[in-house]
Amino acid sequence: MNERCATEICIRRYRSGDTGALELLVQRYKKPLYGFIYKMTNTRIEADEIFQEVWLRAIRNLPTYRDRRFLSWLFRIAHNLIVDRYRKLSREVALGVSEEEGDTGWTDRVPDPRPGPAGAVSARDLGVHIEQAVSRLPKEQREVFLLRTSRDLSFKEIARIQRVSINTALARMQYALDKLRKDLRETAMTGEVTP
Amino acid sequence: MNTDQLKRDILLSQTGELSPRRQRRLERALTDSAELRAWKQDAEQTSRMFRTASSDPGPSSHTLETISQTARGHVVMPKTQHPAVSAVPLWQWVAVAALLMLCLAGGALLWRGESGAVSRTASTTASSSTAPQWETGLDEEMRAWSDRLDAAREAWTEDALADASNGNGDTDAEDLARELLKLEGVNI
Numbered sequence: 395m396n397e398r399c400a401t402e403i404c405i406r407r408y409r410s411g412d413t414g415a416l417e418l419l420v421q422r423y424k425k426p427l428y429g430f431i432y433k434m435t436n437t438r439i440e441a442d443e444i445f446q447e448v449w450l451r452a453i454r455n456l457p458t459y460r461d462r463r464f465l466s467w468l469f470r471i472a473h474n475l476i477v478d479r480y481r482k483l484s485r486e487v488a489l490g491v492s493e494e495e496g497d498t499g500w501t502d503r504v505p506d507p508r509p510g511p512a513g514a515v516s517a518r519d520l521g522v523h524i525e526q527a528v529s530r531l532p533k534e535q536r537e538v539f540l541l542r543t544s545r546d547l548s549f550k551e552i553a554r555i556q557r558v559s560i561n562t563a564l565a566r567m568q569y570a571l572d573k574l575r576k577d578l579r580e581t582a583m584t585g586e587v588t589p
Numbered sequence: 590m591n592t593d594q595l596k597r598d599i600l601l602s603q604t605g606e607l608s609p610r611r612q613r614r615l616e617r618a619l620t621d622s623a624e625l626r627a628w629k630q631d632a633e634q635t636s637r638m639f640r641t642a643s644s645d646p647g648p649s650s651h652t653l654e655t656i657s658q659t660a661r662g663h664v665v666m667p668k669t670q671h672p673a674v675s676a677v678p679l680w681q682w683v684a685v686a687a688l689l690m691l692c693l694a695g696g697a698l699l700w701r702g703e704s705g706a707v708s709r710t711a712s713t714t715a716s717s718s719t720a721p722q723w724e725t726g727l728d729e730e731m732r733a734w735s736d737r738l739d740a741a742r743e744a745w746t747e748d749a750l751a752d753a754s755n756g757n758g759d760t761d762a763e764d765l766a767r768e769l770l771k772l773e774g775v776n777i
Contacts (some may be wrong), residue, residue: 520643
């Protein structure tokens with residue numbers, strides 16, 4: 395039985411009143427979904443909140459769910475919630491809420507993924523550096539890169555999630571790869587890491 | 590075709606979303622351009638490194654528990670039907686509905702037929718008599734009202750005349766009574 399088939403059976407069972415089937419779906423998709431959200435938000439607290447909200451929305455909408463790819467549907471819900479969160483934070487900055495609190499913008503609330511002086515010495519692992527480089531990418535490019543690289547989604551699906559054309563999604567991926575290569579080369583040259 | 594477009598075609602070819610015609614063109618371009626080959630290699634290497642290095646943390650147990658509780662508490666509307674309903678096949682429902690419709694239509698036709706016959710009989714009876722029943726009733730009613738009016742008028746006239754002869758009548762009423770009696774041919 396393939397993954398899609400198993401997912402459809404779980405959805406059917408949940409719709410017919412078996413709430414335990416939803417737990418199976420959560421177990422199946424928690425890693426890729428949470429990983430994506432965490433890499434987009436960079437904080438565990440926010441990632442947990444968004445992950446929970448994704449499932450609550452999914453529970454509400456499952457009785458009318460008609461999509462073909464469940465994970466893609468979950469990513470779309472997550473994308474909308476992440477975008478909403480960024481917008482809300484941007485509005486707070488515009489209204490001066492953050493300045494009153496002594497911040498300069500929402501980016502300050504996200505922990506700086508770059509290693510500190512002590513971290514620069516210890517982070518000799520290329521994996522750590524590449525993860526940090528990805529977290530420094532602009533939000534849209536990071537999202538395309540994550541969905542494509544670690545979630546193996548097609549560009550058609552990514553474009554659908556981001557509500558952009560395939561060409562825009564491709565351009566974002568291209569810029570993300572260019573930036574990552576540049577970043578990693580610079581890191582290698584400064585001697586922080588040897589690829 | 591420019592380099593950017595060819596780079597995007599490389600990305601599309603990785604997901605199998607590139608058309609065969611463009612795939613062939615891309616292969617030709619890759620053979621010709623060392624820069625493009627290097628970019629393809631870099632892109633693949635970066636993605637591979639990220640996949641290897643990337644670790645996916647999981648959600649907290651508290652978050653998972655909240656989701657489970659919500660799922661358990663959420664009322665799912667089961668699509669199961671009542672046994673009596675689900676036991677009857679759809680075609681039987683349709684047949685029963687059609688039969689009911691036929692009965693209703695037949696009943697309506699019968700009722701219309703009978704009421705038409707009744708109305709026809711009524712109109713025949715009415716045309717054969719001298720006057721319809723309602724008209725006779727109305728005449729009698731009118732005559733009764735007219736008699737009552739005459740009696741009232743006579744009583745009033747007599748009262749008015751009696752008041753006048755006693756010297757305590759209303760002059761206008763007295764004149765009016767005389768006029769009325771004159772009209773009716775009674776000499777005072």
